[in-house]
Amino acid sequence: MVSIHDVAKHCNVSAATVSKAINGRPDISEATRERVLQAAADLGYLPNSAARSLKTKRTYNLGVLFVDKKKSGLTHEYFSSVLESFKVEAESHGYDITFINQNIGLQSATYLEHCKHRNVDGVVIACVDFTDPQVLELTYSDIPLVTIDHIFDDRMAVLADNVTGLRELVTYLHGLGHRQIAFIHGEMTAVTRNRLASFHKTCEALGIVVPDAYLRTSEYHDIAGCAEATRALLTLPTPPTAIIFPDDFSAIGGRGVITELGLSIPSDISVAGYDGIYLASVMHPPMTTYLQDTKTLGKIAAEKLIDLIEQPKTTIAEHIVIPGALITGASAASPNSIQTNGFE
Amino acid sequence: MVSIHDVAKHCNVSAATVSKAINGRPDISEATRERVLQAAADLGYLPNSAARSLKTKRTYNLGVLFVDKKKSGLTHEYFSSVLESFKVEAESHGYDITFINQNIGLQSATYLEHCKHRNVDGVVIACVDFTDPQVLELTYSDIPLVTIDHIFDDRMAVLADNVTGLRELVTYLHGLGHRQIAFIHGEMTAVTRNRLASFHKTCEALGIVVPDAYLRTSEYHDIAGCAEATRALLTLPTPPTAIIFPDDFSAIGGRGVITELGLSIPSDISVAGYDGIYLASVMHPPMTTYLQDTKTLGKIAAEKLIDLIEQPKTTIAEHIVIPGALITGASAASPNSIQTNGFE
DNA sequence: TTGGATTACGAAAACGATTAAGTAAGCCAA
DNA sequence: TTGGCTTACTTAATCGTTTTCGTAATCCAA
Numbered sequence: 001m002v003s004i005h006d007v008a009k010h011c012n013v014s015a016a017t018v019s020k021a022i023n024g025r026p027d028i029s030e031a032t033r034e035r036v037l038q039a040a041a042d043l044g045y046l047p048n049s050a051a052r053s054l055k056t057k058r059t060y061n062l063g064v065l066f067v068d069k070k071k072s073g074l075t076h077e078y079f080s081s082v083l084e085s086f087k088v089e090a091e092s093h094g095y096d097i098t099f100i101n102q103n104i105g106l107q108s109a110t111y112l113e114h115c116k117h118r119n120v121d122g123v124v125i126a127c128v129d130f131t132d133p134q135v136l137e138l139t140y141s142d143i144p145l146v147t148i149d150h151i152f153d154d155r156m157a158v159l160a161d162n163v164t165g166l167r168e169l170v171t172y173l174h175g176l177g178h179r180q181i182a183f184i185h186g187e188m189t190a191v192t193r194n195r196l197a198s199f200h201k202t203c204e205a206l207g208i209v210v211p212d213a214y215l216r217t218s219e220y221h222d223i224a225g226c227a228e229a230t231r232a233l234l235t236l237p238t239p240p241t242a243i244i245f246p247d248d249f250s251a252i253g254g255r256g257v258i259t260e261l262g263l264s265i266p267s268d269i270s271v272a273g274y275d276g277i278y279l280a281s282v283m284h285p286p287m288t289t290y291l292q293d294t295k296t297l298g299k300i301a302a303e304k305l306i307d308l309i310e311q312p313k314t315t316i317a318e319h320i321v322i323p324g325a326l327i328t329g330a331s332a333a334s335p336n337s338i339q340t341n342g343f344e
Numbered sequence: 345m346v347s348i349h350d351v352a353k354h355c356n357v358s359a360a361t362v363s364k365a366i367n368g369r370p371d372i373s374e375a376t377r378e379r380v381l382q383a384a385a386d387l388g389y390l391p392n393s394a395a396r397s398l399k400t401k402r403t404y405n406l407g408v409l410f411v412d413k414k415k416s417g418l419t420h421e422y423f424s425s426v427l428e429s430f431k432v433e434a435e436s437h438g439y440d441i442t443f444i445n446q447n448i449g450l451q452s453a454t455y456l457e458h459c460k461h462r463n464v465d466g467v468v469i470a471c472v473d474f475t476d477p478q479v480l481e482l483t484y485s486d487i488p489l490v491t492i493d494h495i496f497d498d499r500m501a502v503l504a505d506n507v508t509g510l511r512e513l514v515t516y517l518h519g520l521g522h523r524q525i526a527f528i529h530g531e532m533t534a535v536t537r538n539r540l541a542s543f544h545k546t547c548e549a550l551g552i553v554v555p556d557a558y559l560r561t562s563e564y565h566d567i568a569g570c571a572e573a574t575r576a577l578l579t580l581p582t583p584p585t586a587i588i589f590p591d592d593f594s595a596i597g598g599r600g601v602i603t604e605l606g607l608s609i610p611s612d613i614s615v616a617g618y619d620g621i622y623l624a625s626v627m628h629p630p631m632t633t634y635l636q637d638t639k640t641l642g643k644i645a646a647e648k649l650i651d652l653i654e655q656p657k658t659t660i661a662e663h664i665v666i667p668g669a670l671i672t673g674a675s676a677a678s679p680n681s682i683q684t685n686g687f688e
Numbered sequence: 689t690t691g692g693a694t695t696a697c698g699a700a701a702a703c704g705a706t707t708a709a710g711t712a713a714g715c716c717a718a
Numbered sequence: 719t720t721g722g723c724t725t726a727c728t729t730a731a732t733c734g735t736t737t738t739c740g741t742a743a744t745c746c747a748a
Contacts, residue, residue, distance in 0.1 A: 001734090005734080013698085014697070014698045014699075015735080016694085016699080016700095017697060017698075017738080020696095020737095027696060029695080032696080032697085046453075048461070048733085050733085050735090051394075051735040052734080052735055053702090053703095054394040054395050054702095054733090055735050056703090056736070057703085060449060060599050061442070073428040074427055076587055077421075087443060091443075091445045092447075094447055094449040096442055096445070098405070099441050104390065117393050118440065119392070189623040202501070227626055251582075265377045276376070279626075283626075326743045349704080357728085358729075360728065361728075363705065364706090364726095367706085371726065371727075372725095372726065373726060373727085392704050395706090397705090397707045397708085397730095398703090398704080398706095398733050399733050400706070400733090401733085
């Protein structure tokens, strides 16, 4: 391990001078700066991040907190896509990414304790159970923080545009001729509330009547749950002609039940998902869905978090909504006469 | 920030005593240990990892290096699944995970330099281009290291059992009656060489003749490439009755072409993938594939890496092969007479 | 020539921990 | 009573940086 002192000795200067040269400080002559930098390169000097952050209180490490109900972890397609983009952006600003967990060494700790122990400069929170006391503790702390798809009053938040998403989906289905639209929504979170409100508002505006039985809950990413909810909808006296699922992934369950009951998509029933994950585009027929712009979501989250860290005075906590895009796949089409005759 | 000195003052002992109490050192009385621990808890003391690792040269951080050709990053389903399991295991041993990149702050650096700068205790390498000079530099260093699905002579390696995988797939297809089996394999890596060798060996043992035209290359995870290769196979004078794709994901491309040409799976042609990702099970018809045990792969990789770190003297670099399992989906069936009549 | 700026550097303290070495107190045996 | 062990601490150095402050040298204006 070659330290700053080795470089100093090699140049006949003090360690302080080396530090200044490396960090681009002004009170040093151009000649010595070059001499020092050359020596550092020759000796293979690398700054020790532990020593540096012990002094400066800055680690250039960003914590990532992600815990979903289904324990998908990194295999969650929507999240891993957001995270990948977050990571790329963070790295371009000189930050590294580390995962937050509930350990300090072999002892268990809260998320906040873990963050303090590791001295992360900031934290991004996504997809967690936002009612978890440990998550709340973290959001009440003074660590710079960005939440994804959730708003904590005065905290920075980056959100997918769920209101527009549901409006566009419903409007599109309505345009195809559907008047009996069911909505299987995820468990009650901020995201779900927005989607649900937008669903109702859009239906009302379009004059679509939504029977209570057309609304069902099934956890996000829960294939079995979505299958069950779909089965319930299809066995109603007047089943819907179109179903909107909680997300593309759980749609697998819903579509499975439809096929199993001998119905075909979209001639017998139309379906739509949410998220626009890759999977949705390769299903047969491809999913009509609302694409969430995960790339932008992750990038903006990183940018904003770094703003909070580097310009705390002038950065105000915003709630940034990232637009998505309607993807019209063949899973939705005009309802046939048999399907619609019992209604309207 | 409450430090060890604050706790010391609060207990009227020295900082050294606090450190010993916290770290379970023997030369301290049970009474003071308890007093110190209580005070630490009361004051909300948390050890500062930067200070600690500056002294001890141990960070309890594990670096993860993953860069695939397609820049999938975390969205790579196979890898993210391995990593998730790696992460869970590492955390249970008190280690955190951090990603390795080519930056030190805003300056660019090699992977090795990044590791040294951050003082990671060990590194896991997966899916990278193992001919990349920077990856080689890393493997020639003295950092504890585990590679996944690749062998660097004297380094620890954890590998999926590609030999058994291909043997089982070929044997299964042969058992269904196939004698014209094509293999679209990925770019030439250690993994590919193993699969290819096993493919040839098994075919030979079963008396299957493999025309050169039945072997094609298409990069892993490359849907378009796999589509093209499949198209080439299907336009041969005597097309194969079964095709093995590089992986489940790129199989999407191959299956697309088959459908596009008006053929149906498996009545006209059988297909098999590799990996056993979730996607494979939800395709219609579900993929016959070889499931890689990503969970075990990740877990063992973490265990072995930690062994290397904690018991360097007694841990020998092994090449551990993790068995997978044949998944028989409806994408493969007995070839019909039309398909086979031109041959055998 | 004097003295106030400016420039370029060094000395030393500090960050928060760990740990080798030193020591005071207590105990016990001879 | 003496001296050798233990036990339970403390002292002080150290890890590799950063940063404040001090200072010698140079310059320039009066």
